[in-house]
Amino acid sequence: MKKLLTISKDQRIKVSSKIESYLFPKFIYLNVEENTKFMIQKRNIKKGEKIFCQDHKTILSPVSGTIEGIIEKEGKYYLKIENDFKEDDSYNGVKEYTTKALKLNFSTILEETGMDTTRFKNKQRMILNGIEDEPYLVTKTTLHKSYAKEILSTLDLLASAFSMKAIQICLKENDRESIEAFSSEIGTYPNITLEILGDMYPIGEDNILKNYLRLKEETYIISTEEVLNIYEEGLKKRSKDIVFVTFTGDAIKNPMVVKVKIGTPLKDIIKELLEMKKCSYDILLNGLMRGTKIQEEAIIDEKTRAIYFMKTKERKESFCISCGKCIEVCPFHCNPYRAFLKNEPVIDPKCVSCGLCTFICPSNIKLEHYIKGEEK
Numbered sequence: 001m002k003k004l005l006t007i008s009k010d011q012r013i014k015v016s017s018k019i020e021s022y023l024f025p026k027f028i029y030l031n032v033e034e035n036t037k038f039m040i041q042k043r044n045i046k047k048g049e050k051i052f053c054q055d056h057k058t059i060l061s062p063v064s065g066t067i068e069g070i071i072e073k074e075g076k077y078y079l080k081i082e083n084d085f086k087e088d089d090s091y092n093g094v095k096e097y098t099t100k101a102l103k104l105n106f107s108t109i110l111e112e113t114g115m116d117t118t119r120f121k122n123k124q125r126m127i128l129n130g131i132e133d134e135p136y137l138v139t140k141t142t143l144h145k146s147y148a149k150e151i152l153s154t155l156d157l158l159a160s161a162f163s164m165k166a167i168q169i170c171l172k173e174n175d176r177e178s179i180e181a182f183s184s185e186i187g188t189y190p191n192i193t194l195e196i197l198g199d200m201y202p203i204g205e206d207n208i209l210k211n212y213l214r215l216k217e218e219t220y221i222i223s224t225e226e227v228l229n230i231y232e233e234g235l236k237k238r239s240k241d242i243v244f245v246t247f248t249g250d251a252i253k254n255p256m257v258v259k260v261k262i263g264t265p266l267k268d269i270i271k272e273l274l275e276m277k278k279c280s281y282d283i284l285l286n287g288l289m290r291g292t293k294i295q296e297e298a299i300i301d302e303k304t305r306a307i308y309f310m311k312t313k314e315r316k317e318s319f320c321i322s323c324g325k326c327i328e329v330c331p332f333h334c335n336p337y338r339a340f341l342k343n344e345p346v347i348d349p350k351c352v353s354c355g356l357c358t359f360i361c362p363s364n365i366k367l368e369h370y371i372k373g374e375e376k
Contacts, residue, residue: 004200004201004202004203004208004331005200005201005329005356005359005360006198006199006200006201007135007201007289007359009135009136010135010136010250012250013136013248013249013250013255014255015136015138015246015248015255015256015257016254016255016256016257017145017177018256019142019146019244019256019257019258019259020256020257020258020259020273021258021259022258022259022260022261022264022268022269022272022273023242023259023260023261024083024085024261025083025261025263025264025265025268026082026083026268027068027080027081027082027083027265028061028062028063028065028080028081028083028261028262028263028264029071029073029078029079029080029081029263029265029299030051030052030059030062030078030079030081030262030263031076031077031078031299031301032052032054032070032077032078032079033054033055033077035054035055036052036053036054037052037053037054038051038052039051039052039053039058040052040067042067043066043067044065044066044067045061045064045065045066045067045081046061046064047061047062047063047064047087047241048060048061048239049061051079052079058114060239060241061081062239062241062242062261062262062263063081063083063084063087063241063261063263064083064084064086064087065081065082065083065084066081066082066084067079067080067081068080068081068082073297073299074295074297074298078263078299081263105161106157106158106160106161106234107120107161107162109234109235110161110230110234113233113234113237115230115233115234117162119220120158120161120162120164120220121162122218123162123164123218123219123220124164124165124166124217124218124219125164125165125166125167125168125215125217125218125219125220126155126158126159126164126166126167126168126219126220126221126222127167127168127169127170127209127210127213127215127219127220127221127222128151128155128167128168128169128170128222128223128224128227129170129204129206129209129221129222129223129224130144130169130170130171130175130178130224131170131171131172131175131197131203131204131209132172132175132204133201133202133203133204133205133287133289134286134287134288134289134290134291134306135288135289136246136248136249136255136288136308137246137248137287137305137306138246138248138257139244139245139246139257139305139306140178140224140225141175141177141178142244142246142257143224143225143228143244144171144177144178144181144182144224145177145178145181147228147231148181148182148184148185149185150228150231151182151224151227151228151231152182152185152186152189152192153231154227154228154230154231154235155167155169155189155192155227156189156191156192157235158230159191159192165191166191166192166193167189167191167192167193168192168193168194168195168213169182169186169192169193169194169195170195170197170209170213171194171195171196171197172196172197172198172199172203173196173197173198173199174199179194179196182194195213197212201289201354201356202289202331202352202354202356205331205352205354206221207332207352208331209221225305240262240302241261241262242259242260242261242262243259243260243262243300243301243302243304243305244257244258244259244260244305245257245258245260245300245304245305245306245307246305246306246307247269247273247274247306247307247309248306248307248308248309249281249284249308249309249310249311250277250309250310250311251276251277251279251281251309251310251311252274252275252276252277252309253275253276253277254273254274254275256273256274258273260300260304261300262300262301262302263299263300263301264299264300265297265298265299265300266283266294266296266297266298266299266300266307267296267297269300269307270296274309276309277311279311279312280311280312281309281310281311281312282309282310282312283295283296283298283307283308283309284307284308284310285298285304285306285307285308286303286304286305286306287306287308287355288308288310288355289354289355289356289359290352290353290354290355290368291306291308294307315364316364317363317364317365317366318363318364319363320337320340320341320363320365321362321363322337323362324337325360325361325362326356326357326360326361326367329356329357329359329360330356330357331354331356332350332351332352333350334348334350334351334357334371335348335371336357336367336368336370336371337367339367339370339371340365340367340370347371348371351368351371353368355368357371
């Protein structure tokens, strides 16, 4: 396996350890596709009511209010709902689910919610991927600090229900807050251990993590967010209607983690919570290394983990010097240099868009666009 890299960080960018909340937006926007099947024919809806089915998944309303209709935003279509602010967003705390009866019936409980449990079957080991790879991203760290007890109890239930012999929680050595959060609770779970790894990129990529740990037995790698979804939907019987998002970058004065209602417009967060610096900036979704540019009109959805506001910098491309660094650095043995030489898209299915080839390039060439077959 190729040697991984440590990504240098600007130490001046520090995310607040306090979780902010933005749970009552005036309007909610839920993405709809061509295959969306609507399940409601009235305008007034309640929180948790079934709205539509999309990609074999039933979507519930995250708020109570009035359906305004379908609108278009940046080439996407959304169902617009006006919030009447009559919902209850209080959190009742964690319950202890350690009884023998629950452990024996946990798989049935999950299946009754419509959850696909086949991914857990015939697995000997489970790995919780609690690693944050991207610079300045602390979403998982925040979840670990706030919900370590819930995460551990859910992992223990999964291991018992599906006869897994061991669980490892993988964290980076510089994520001290996550290590402390789990260490203080893990003593009552003898089948769960911590695996502390170096600050290497992209060790958080599932396939790289599995290879690095040299796992040969049947293993399922699960994310922090997936565990908490199981806890919320399977145990607490609550539909997922919020996400934790890191808002960070060198263009904002107060980087923070925010508990956000799914469907909230990004511009609402900017207006109500963020203190922007007086400069031009680019907005990136879910990462500096592998993120994509978005606009302030973007909508927070269930896949949103981070929004970066980075000062606009001129990145002038120069001629390729054929140094070969892009080939050497790729953990999946792709060849972005060959794609660049052809000057046309060369789609390599092994590429995971980690961004290392562009990061290492001394000529500032956006090599990942070539190897992913994207427009440059």
